[in-house]
Amino acid sequence: MTVSWEDVAVPKPYPREFRDDVVRVARDRDPGVTVEQIAKDSGFTR
Template sequence: MEFRDDVVRVARNREPGQKLAVIAKDFGFSASCLTNWMRQADVEDGARPGKTREESSELRDLRRRNRLLEQENEVLRRAAAYLSQANLPGKGPASRRTRTRCLSSSKKSMKSPRSSETPSRSFSAR
């Protein structure tokens, strides 16, 4: 940043008639880069409206923090939904085992007497 500030100071204090492109070329970068640096320096000094480097940095950090908090909220929301489903009657792991046992025993008792017989319809090959 110090180099940038020095270059901007040289450009601002240039002699009348000296072009920015010449100053930029002397320092080894383009005139558009120097123009952008001068514009940003005007914003930093309050001579021009816009976001300062500090404000941009703060905004970037706040957006990053906001994104992290949104992710944490999503994790907590999903965990709460999962835990609320697990605490409902008939939904927990113990009730699954009981339900499985009940279903398997009821299937045994529900066998039909015709299950061992052959089907009553026979299909003949044509």
């Protein structure tokens, strides 16, 4: 069986504006709010 690049699912990158907004939220976060929580709430996964 041969696999080509057409067979591989590659996620689309997040739009630049979305990433910029998440970075802004992370930098301006309230005390006690973790970067991990912001990432989870934003839909980023490991």
